[in-house]
Amino acid sequence: MSTNHSDMQINNLSKLRRGLLNLRHKINPVIIFIGPAVILVILISIYPTIRVLYLSTLEYSKKTFEYSFVGLQNYIALFKNPIFSKILKQTWDFSLYSTAGHIGLGFILALIMNSGLNRRFVSASRALILLPWAVSPIVIAMIAQIWSHPLISPIGHVLKFFNSSIEFMPLGMPGQAMTALIIINIWQFTPFYLLMILSALQGIDPELYEAAKVDGATGLKQTRYITLPLIRNVLLTLTMFDFVTTAAYFDLIWVTTQGGPVRSTDVLATFIYRAGFLTQDWARAAAASVLLLIFVFIVAAIIQIIMRRGE
Amino acid sequence: MKTGLSLQQRHTLRKIYLFFGYISVGLIVLIWLTPIIWMIVNGFRDPTDPFFNGILPTKFSLVNFQKVLSNKATMRAFGNSMVVSSSSALFTLIVGCLAAYGFSRYRFRLSSAIRVLILIIRLFPGVLLSIALFHVAGKIGVYDTFLPLIILNGLLNLPFSIWIxxxxxxxxxxxxxxxAWMDGATRMVSVFKIILPLIAPGLAATGAFIFLLTWNEYLFATAFIRSPEKMLITTAIAANIGQYNVDFTGLIATGMLASVPLLIVFIFIQRFIVSGLALGALKG
Known part of the structure; x- marks a missing residue:
């Protein structure tokens, strides 16, 4: 018994030693290679999150110039504010319609481009259509401002040419501004999603389509039963990434409308920026950022679950 | 075959389909590029030819570009953007290269977990990071310097570059x-002397891509910079858009100078980027 026991100990010890040696041989270089990236990620994403969480439970007193703990007060105040629920709704709309546009339109365009057209023609068109994506949203905002100008907009010129009496200035109209921003966003970012979907389509084995043809499946049927199931996960991953990005979208909206007119294009990102950097209400901005982060992670989690279930 | 078409008829149908395919893709590309083409053409619009006159300029000149190039504030903004974007690209290339090499050459337990962790930072909203780090930047004395811009942009572009x-x-x-190891070279030597030269074109493309993304960024540039002389080109353009009396032709010329050179570079590098991004998306 006892010899057996010590044998086991020795055995365990040697295992441990081998493990440690392995550790030195395997882990050390890995730490050198991966370490900087991991440290940065933690420092610049996880730490700020904790900070924002903490900040969101504080309140700044203008009398004592000090922060004090108020628990969930900031969150409750946000939800009691009718403007904030309007902003949540608008954020959801912007995100939903933009994502639907990017993925839907991107998918259709990718299908057309992948339907047997000359490869060089396809890659040239792909490169060209991608150009708006590589332009800064600020330059896009500048173009959008001029295109939405009541006197000099090119679209306005066209309308005038057809003797239309419509006054074209979508970014200045509360009922049109959001739609205009969604369209601009779809225009700028669809090419990126088109590109990703097209690459996925080009990765499908052509023999699968040949086999389907023999079985009598053509056109839409092929799309439905071969293409879609095969690129389902790519589509879902892109949808998740897109939803999350558009839910936090800031640049174009801020530079064109700043959330106006009459707050009709105010979304979470612009609300947070204004609360923090313009009105210096950091605790409220922090609370809203936490809500945005929660929203983002819920969306990501739901899509992950859908993906797992389908496998 | 269920359909009763002859081979000949199928062939004709296919040709008709392809014809419409080419036409529609061509048209879509043209429509998509219209605003960009409009910007480029109107960059050459003579200031004496107001925009009320029509969509396209009737008088062309280079005056707008001369104005932009002789404007000290704008040129400084271009310079600042250049400094921030190239530092950010260099920073991401170094950190990303190390990490990508580690991921591709070693199999270790937390490998996929760490990959996911790095990917998750793409989910973090930029406004949240700005709100959280604004005070920190002030406390450690880097507010109103380029450092937070370089690091934050670099970090947010890290997942992409590691993928690629x-x-x-x-x-x-x-x-x-x-x-090479058999001949006595160490790992570092093999990386620097053998691997890096082989992937140099790809590295350059990745660097150029990160440069472009940082160049185009606006949120951090406006959140962490206050002094007018440290403005980047995006914040400079944004500040001009908001002005009451906008000089449209000058603005368009600035926007054009801020985007067209990069678009030309982009056309050359997109082949590298596309394959890397697409593979990354398929894996993720």
């Missing part, structure tokens, strides 16, 4: 490195 570089490293057989 990972696929580049994996395309190089490990045997090539092993041969």
């Amino acid at each position: 570089m990972d696929t580049m490293f994996e395309s190089i057989p490990i045997e090539l490195e092993e041969a």
